């Protein structure tokens with residue numbers, strides 16, 4: 001922490017009371033936070049404005065405090081508070097405002113600590129000031145987020161030597177060379193968490209509200225998994241070395257950056273002039289989940305994958321980053337290879353994001369000065385071209401970088417056509433966007449949803465609901481509304497075929513095109529810059545053949561993928577030495593070309609549970625044309641209902657219409673190369689397949705678990721679509737009430753309205769089900785929860801320990817099986833299930849499994865109901 005702020009108020013009364021009110025309130029806040037064991041929150045714009053007034057006329061005795069606050073307690077970038085700070089420092093530097101505590105040179109220096117955004121303009125102006133130009137040169141030379149400021153400096157450089165110097169410094173990468181190289185040896189104390197740590201262990205969903213408050217949220221790290229973890233960390237730190245987080249499998253599960261933030265908070269170091277955030281740290285894993293790995297890279301952390309079996313908590317180990325050896329007391333414990341080969345540069349730059357932005361700035365400056373490429377950075381290793389064909393994913397990414405295809409292992413920066421953000425990671429994404437000094441998105445289409453917190457909001461959620469949408473719209477993004485429903489069920493409807501995108505939620509898996517979900521830092525980068533760094537993963541092809549058997553649903557097809565992988569020895573349930581053929585690869589699915597896009601998403605969505613980096617589903621043109629036609633009408637309806645950002649929505653309509661005018665889809669090449677091909681004959685799947693408590697990889701046939709009692713059933717999440725609700729209702733129609741508790745949450749408002757109109761809600765009501773607002777509902781378990789230690793059958797995505805409820809044992813499977821289970825209060829036998837399916841579902845299948853084709857609903861564009869309770 002930078003600030004040793006006195007929590008005792010000196011209570012000086014020799015200046016007007018109002019001047020102290022901000023300080024008094026702030027001291028009170030500091031004391032409250034101290035009691036919680038966390039540093040104070042950064043100052044907001046109002047507090048900063050009051051601080052500025054105090055700095056103009058400093059009360060005696062408060063000088064150090066005021067300086068400390070202006071230097072270290074205001075977020076950098078384009079936060080509203082940093083705008084106030086930059087304006088004030090700019091005025092002091094120019095001499096238009098006097099401050100006895102900060103002279104013109106110091107004001108210039110402090111402007112240089114603000115990373116970019118609002119500080120750039122005053123610094124560029126100061127290049128014309130003979131007295132301060134040298135300071136401005138120094139400041140700008142290490143400022144990366146200059147955006148339009150680059151053109152201004154380049155223009156000034158024609159007649160201004162200082163501006164020319166800035167250009168030369170950018171061209172020579174002073175921003176990089178002025179930072180220390182990654183140390184050859186790093187000595188750390190091991191904090192080891194045995195087995196697998198998922199992101200929910202590190203950043204529990206139940207504490208999602210505190211994610212933007214990094215120090216506060218970090219208090220919840222491992223709270224359920226290892227209640228004494230923070231005490232242990234404190235003890236280990238007392239050995240005098242930084243602590244390294246070590247685990248067999250680290251960071252599986254969701255993409256939440258808060259998981260990495262918490263690890264970095266406990267293992268990293270303060271960032272000069274940036275409040276309540278840290279950087280650096282070391283994470284060592286037998287396996288590190290790809291999104292977690294990338295998030296670590298982006299944050300300046302050193303992630304190492306190697307055998308960790310010889311490492312134990314309390315070991316003091318030395319990591320040699322040159323030889324790739326980890327030693328304890330001089331003996332080699334493990335060896336590793338620094339991967340990617342750019343990692344040393346990333347660590348030196350303060351993270352991969354800084355490195356990418358900085359390298360672009362350097363290239364831009366060299367181009368402007370007519371200089372050739374710089375020989376300073378390590379270029380990403382690129383694979384040899386095999387000359388073979390490309391997979392569908394490789395072609396989609398190729399298209400996004402202007403090539404026919406990209407090879408596995410190839411580093412590229414694909415154009416981000418669609419970017420999604422949800423509400424528990426959105427506030428972090430917002431903070432990252434501010435830190436990237438972004439005032440306008442470059443990505444074509446960026447969306448914010450409110451699906452995770454709409455139903456039972458805390459007061460902090462209400463604040464997010466009231467402000468985050470506007471923040472996105474101000475930058476050209478699209479804001480959904482509270483109660484609209486689940487991010488993916490909406491985001492998919494905004495996708496363009498064969499394009500690439502991302503989202504700050506691990507289930508951002510487009511059914512058309514391809515999405516590489518990411519942590520909120522990378523999502524902010526993608527939205528701000530319109531591209532994303534990517535090392536193209538290898539692909540695993542799952543090829544289906546044969547006919548789907550009666551009673552077997554698409555969810556069973558989803559679950560049969562890990563089941564088949566287990567049978568073939570490509571996936572193990574055991575965490576130690578875990579095998580997972582899908583981990584970090586692109587799961588490509590073919591053999592089901594006639595699926596509707598809504599159905600294809602069920603397959604794509606579940607690729608998150610396989611720890612796949614992304615997923616493609618090879619579809620025919622007809623369902624894609626149908627889906628896009630429907631979505632054009634939905635977006636037109638949104639425009640009629642006042643959704644923004646209008647130009648962004650309109651542009652997406654036009655892009656969709658352009659595709660519809662020439663509906664061509666990319667095709668995988670017959671000789672494309674895959675890391676593995678898994679063939680699955682659907683005709684051999686004769687019974688439902690379920691994931692068992694509490695691991696989405698622990699897949700079993702229904703006959704292996706039939707008869708097990710179930711207390712609660714959840715029907716909902718992004719894994720469901722309207723057909724599932726109709727089918728489940730059909731099972732329950734006319735039957736006695738369900739014996740246990742049943743929760744029903746449709747994914748979107750449109751589904752809700754349609755189901756109400758069709759009388760489906762009435763059936764659920766009579767069955768005794770509890771109807772929930774459209775959204776994530778129980779799936780994330782951050783709001784309503786199932787009863788402690790209950791046995792649950794759920795249609796949601798994942799069943800990690802404690803996700804749906806404390807101690808809950810959760811089966812995952814189809815909506816149809818969920819309804820039968822709810823009705824019987826236990827998992828049925830295969831015969832019971834098939835009999836019900838045969839009588840109540842199969843004869844009505846054509847009517848049940850219909851999807852929301854808005855273009856086929858009369859006058860939907862003008863009158864179609866997106867029921868807006870809040871409008």
Ligand code: SF4
Nearest residue numbers: 717718776779780797
């Ligand atoms: S429904 Fe579940 S998996 Fe889907 S976005 Fe919401 S919390 Fe995530």
